[in-house]
Amino acid sequence: ERAGGPVTFLATAEPFDADLQARVARHRTERPAGWMTVEEPVELAGAVRAVPDSSFLIVDCLTVWVANLGVRGVLAPRITEMAADAVAELTARRGRGAAPSVVVSNEVGLGIVPADATNRTYRDTLGRVNQMVAAVADTTLFMAAGRAVRLDDPWTLLP
Numbered sequence: 641e642r643a644g645g646p647v648t649f650l651a652t653a654e655p656f657d658a659d660l661q662a663r664v665a666r667h668r669t670e671r672p673a674g675w676m677t678v679e680e681p682v683e684l685a686g687a688v689r690a691v692p693d694s695s696f697l698i699v700d701c702l703t704v705w706v707a708n709l710g711v712r713g714v715l716a717p718r719i720t721e722m723a724a725d726a727v728a729e730l731t732a733r734r735g736r737g738a739a740p741s742v743v744v745s746n747e748v749g750l751g752i753v754p755a756d757a758t759n760r761t762y763r764d765t766l767g768r769v770n771q772m773v774a775a776v777a778d779t780t781l782f783m784a785a786g787r788a789v790r791l792d793d794p795w796t797l798l799p
Contacts, residue, residue, distance in 0.1 A: 645739060647675045648695040650688065652705040654681035681708045685725035693738035702745035702773065706766045710758075716765045723769040731776050745770050747782065 649671055655661040671677060676695065680687035684705055691697050702723075709719050730741055749767050754760045774780040780791040 644696075646692070646695040647672070648691045648697050649675050649677045650684075650691065650697060650699045651677060651679045652681050652684065652699070652701060652708060653679075654704075654708055681705070682712070685722065685729045688726055688729040688733065688741075691733075693733060693736055696739040697733070697741040698744070699741065700744040702743060702769055703748065703766060706762065706769055710762055710765075716761055719765050720768055720772075723772050727772050727776055730773070734776075734778075743773050743777070745773070 651664075651667070653660065653664055653667075655664045668677065678687055678691070681704075684699070688697070688699070706719060706723075709722065714722070730743070733741060745766070747770065748763050754763060774791065775793075781788040782791050783789075
């Protein structure tokens with residue numbers, strides 16, 4: 641309702657196992673009936689490009705998208721390139737005056753440094769992808785316990 645028009649929910653989850661299949665099914669039923677759902681686990685830039693400018697876009701989520709690419713053997717430099725393509729599409733939407741976009745991700749770098757190289761690479765790659773999206777976002781929020789904390793570019797806070 642707040643979007644004031646059509647909403648497109650771009651889901652990146654790929655239900656590999658029974659638990660995730662149940663979660664995806666539950667999420668599908670919880671979404672408002674009027675929302676258009678697009679499920680695209682890999683080609684994020686193309687999926688963003690295909691969303692009509694009149695549609696409020698929700699991308700959920702980058703965390704799963706980066707993991708999807710990793711399990712397919714896509715290496716970190718290519719993931720970063722693909723993220724740059726997706727960011728370019730989001731930026732182009734805004735430049736055309738499209739309806740707003742919301743991009744969901746997780747901050748996985750707050751915990752301990754992972755013991756193995758695979759998980760360290762995932763954490764670092766997702767961190768870079770999150771930074772790329774935040775750099776072009778009008779507003780970046782960190783959500784914890786159902787509360788939002790606005791994240792400002794620290795360089796803009798200096799005198």
